[in-house]
Amino acid sequence: MSAVKTIEWKDGKVRMIDQTLLPRELTYLDCESVEMVAEAIRSLRIRGAPAIGVAAAYGMALCAVVSSSPTAGELRDELLLAKEILASTRPTAINLFWALDRMMRKASALQDAPLEQIKRELLEEAHRICDDDIAANRRMGELGAKLLPDPATVLTHCNAGALATAGYGTALGVVRAAVESGKRVHVYADETRPVLQGARLTVWELMQDGIPVTLLTDNMAAHLMRHQRIDCVIVGADRIASNGDVANKIGTYGVAVLARHHGIPFYVAAPVSTIDMNILSGDFTPIEQRAASEVTAPMGLPIAPEGAEAINPAFDVTPKELVTAIITEQAVVYPPYLQNLKGCLEQISDER
Amino acid sequence: MSAVKTIEWKDGKVRMIDQTLLPRELTYLDCESVEMVAEAIRSLRIRGAPAIGVAAAYGMALCAVVSSSPTAGELRDELLLAKEILASTRPTAINLFWALDRMMRKASALQDAPLEQIKRELLEEAHRICDDDIAANRRMGELGAKLLPDPATVLTHCNAGALATAGYGTALGVVRAAVESGKRVHVYADETRPVLQGARLTVWELMQDGIPVTLLTDNMAAHLMRHQRIDCVIVGADRIASNGDVANKIGTYGVAVLARHHGIPFYVAAPVSTIDMNILSGDFTPIEQRAASEVTAPMGLPIAPEGAEAINPAFDVTPKELVTAIITEQAVVYPPYLQNLKGCLEQISDER
Numbered sequence: 001m002s003a004v005k006t007i008e009w010k011d012g013k014v015r016m017i018d019q020t021l022l023p024r025e026l027t028y029l030d031c032e033s034v035e036m037v038a039e040a041i042r043s044l045r046i047r048g049a050p051a052i053g054v055a056a057a058y059g060m061a062l063c064a065v066v067s068s069s070p071t072a073g074e075l076r077d078e079l080l081l082a083k084e085i086l087a088s089t090r091p092t093a094i095n096l097f098w099a100l101d102r103m104m105r106k107a108s109a110l111q112d113a114p115l116e117q118i119k120r121e122l123l124e125e126a127h128r129i130c131d132d133d134i135a136a137n138r139r140m141g142e143l144g145a146k147l148l149p150d151p152a153t154v155l156t157h158c159n160a161g162a163l164a165t166a167g168y169g170t171a172l173g174v175v176r177a178a179v180e181s182g183k184r185v186h187v188y189a190d191e192t193r194p195v196l197q198g199a200r201l202t203v204w205e206l207m208q209d210g211i212p213v214t215l216l217t218d219n220m221a222a223h224l225m226r227h228q229r230i231d232c233v234i235v236g237a238d239r240i241a242s243n244g245d246v247a248n249k250i251g252t253y254g255v256a257v258l259a260r261h262h263g264i265p266f267y268v269a270a271p272v273s274t275i276d277m278n279i280l281s282g283d284f285t286p287i288e289q290r291a292a293s294e295v296t297a298p299m300g301l302p303i304a305p306e307g308a309e310a311i312n313p314a315f316d317v318t319p320k321e322l323v324t325a326i327i328t329e330q331a332v333v334y335p336p337y338l339q340n341l342k343g344c345l346e347q348i349s350d351e352r
Numbered sequence: 353m354s355a356v357k358t359i360e361w362k363d364g365k366v367r368m369i370d371q372t373l374l375p376r377e378l379t380y381l382d383c384e385s386v387e388m389v390a391e392a393i394r395s396l397r398i399r400g401a402p403a404i405g406v407a408a409a410y411g412m413a414l415c416a417v418v419s420s421s422p423t424a425g426e427l428r429d430e431l432l433l434a435k436e437i438l439a440s441t442r443p444t445a446i447n448l449f450w451a452l453d454r455m456m457r458k459a460s461a462l463q464d465a466p467l468e469q470i471k472r473e474l475l476e477e478a479h480r481i482c483d484d485d486i487a488a489n490r491r492m493g494e495l496g497a498k499l500l501p502d503p504a505t506v507l508t509h510c511n512a513g514a515l516a517t518a519g520y521g522t523a524l525g526v527v528r529a530a531v532e533s534g535k536r537v538h539v540y541a542d543e544t545r546p547v548l549q550g551a552r553l554t555v556w557e558l559m560q561d562g563i564p565v566t567l568l569t570d571n572m573a574a575h576l577m578r579h580q581r582i583d584c585v586i587v588g589a590d591r592i593a594s595n596g597d598v599a600n601k602i603g604t605y606g607v608a609v610l611a612r613h614h615g616i617p618f619y620v621a622a623p624v625s626t627i628d629m630n631i632l633s634g635d636f637t638p639i640e641q642r643a644a645s646e647v648t649a650p651m652g653l654p655i656a657p658e659g660a661e662a663i664n665p666a667f668d669v670t671p672k673e674l675v676t677a678i679i680t681e682q683a684v685v686y687p688p689y690l691q692n693l694k695g696c697l698e699q700i701s702d703e704r
Binding site: 023024157190191192193194196199200203204207213214215216217218219220221222223224226250251253254255257258260261295296298299301302303304305306307308309310311312313316 | 375376509542543544545546548551552555556559565566567568569570571572573574575576578602603605606607609610612613647648650651653654655656657658659660661662663664665668
């Protein structure tokens with residue numbers, strides 16, 4: 001299940017599915033420079049917080065591998081510049097900054113090593129970030145799958161699937177693990193305007209896997225919850241504040257309010273690398289504002305009068321009170337989040 | 353303000369704006385037969401509960417005017433057939449059935465009159481329905497405008513404007529009246545997937561009038577309510593049950609839940625012809641299910657994988673508990689609705 005290779009290192013390049021072309025065509029993009037990786041992130045050819053983290057890690061590795069710097073010091077300067085370029089692509093997903101920091105820490109630890117070793121080990125570190133992400137998703141899936149009844153109907157928003165990660169997925173990883181354990185799961189997928197990751201990506205990857213999925217426009221979720229049994233909502237996250245507030249794709253907050261109104265559990269599935277212990281609440285999350293044209297002319301098709309004004313925040317924040325539990329690869333974390341997320345992270349430090 | 357002529361009788365034909373072409377082009381469609389009017393309603397060239405009612409009335413008048421029936425009896429048979437054709441177009445908006453019934457009652461009252469008089473008076477009745485609708489909207493506007501502070505930010509869903517009525521609008525009539533009274537009003541317009549009446553029609557007609565309007569995707573409403581001062585939500589209605597439950601464009605129910613969560617008043621503006629005293633609750637409203645292709649390929653542009661399954665209920669029901677008040681041309685009606693809507697209707701009977 002889930003043979004989709006969202007991103008990989010191939011023949012000295014960073015290969016990724018160009019997700020802007022899905023579901024129309026499955027085309028791979030081979031990035032040969034940091035700038036190409038940065039452009040791919042900025043223009044949503046690759047998206048989803050964990051996938052962005054992996055792309056950034058491979059971007060740093062690519063910088064090192066193709067570098068012609070004659071000394072470790074000059075390579076370090078190149079890496080610092082690459083970090084800056086990649087960090088400037090998108091502000092909300094913390095996995096991006098987490099992966100960049102991890103790659104720079106590795107580079108610092110290797111500063112006295114021979115150039116070839118630095119290049120090799122940075123690539124190995126990127127591979128490890130990629131492999132760890134898939135492993136984390138599988139573990140998240142196992143833990144989360146136990147929360148689903150059999151049969152289960154799950155509503156999801158945006159794409160927190162294999163395409164949003166190195167593979168398997170976070171929210172959809174939970175669905176996949178439940179299906180693999182023999183449960184019958186039906187997914188309802190919000191189309192997720194403006195960029196339609198639900199319609200284009202979630203429906204596509206679930207259909208690839210033969211998991212039953214029904215598409216709805218975002219504004220049908222309330223009607224669906226009132227008339228159809230929805231057992232739970234599962235979404236991903238771009239950043240989780242220390243208090244448990246969750247930043248995720250625009251529209252997530254509305255779904256959480258609706259879930260609460262209808263007494264439906266609202267789960268967030270995300271690796272611990274998504275947790276930002278440096279912010280006290282979600283209100284401190286930088287929210288990316290994207291071009292109004294994504295709203296006024298989706299996929300290039302004008303739907304509003306010329307000159308129409310539009311807002312386009314790419315993310316929103318769901319306050320912790322509306323989050324039933326956060327499914328991480330360490331544990332299913334319940335409130336109080338400030339205490340329990342901290343405990344979850346300390347457990348990892350202990351293990352290392 | 354509001355020079356838009358949504359529908360009119362012109363040179364022996366029913367002329368209407370083809371709203372499927374807005375905002376790209378402003379094109380008029382001249383209907384020469386009942387079938388053309390029915391097709392226009394079915395394919396959303398004209399939409400909005402009050403406008404559908406007016407279109408149906410003119411459709412009946414057209415049937416009479418172009419008829420070559422030699423006797424009143426045969427004309428009556430033609431009218432009954434026309435009524436059936438028009439009634440089968442769309443199930444949810446009660447104004448359609450209300451207008452058809454009113455035209456048939458007129459025809460029955462005239463059954464012994466000369467053919468030419470029947471034709472003339474049926475056309476006059478349709479004109480009256482059209483004029484009454486505009487007058488009702490202006491009165492609704494006056495009453496509703498008093499509910500708005502100055503300045504005011506209003507969120508609306510779908511199009512309950514001049515284009516949804518014979519002119520001036522219901523929800524947007526309230527906005528227009530407030531602006532005419534000197535209040536500064538800023539409208540936030542949900543785009544209203546799948547057919548995008550908010551993006552295409554509400555934004556267009558407000559821009560025509562120079563009223564400030566900002567477009568958002570449906571899933572941004574919750575974020576907006578949390579971060580921007582929204583003074584109230586105003587929407588139209590396709591049918592209001594005797595208990596105050598409101599059937600309106602899909603997504604309305606979700607907006608009502610969000611408004612309640614954020615402590616924002618939720619108003620419905622609709623003429624009394626929208627009230628259906630024959631149903632006890634909104635759960636008895638027939639909800640039109642439209643083609644999945646409106647969801648999977650908006651405006652003909654495929655956004656989902658081929659073969660994707662989708663739901664497409666065109667309307668939802670907002671339970672009375674979430675409705676702060678119903679603005680009619682008779683009065684602003686507050687709960688308890690069963691009692692107060694009845695009182696509102698009895699007042700009209702008394703006046704007649």
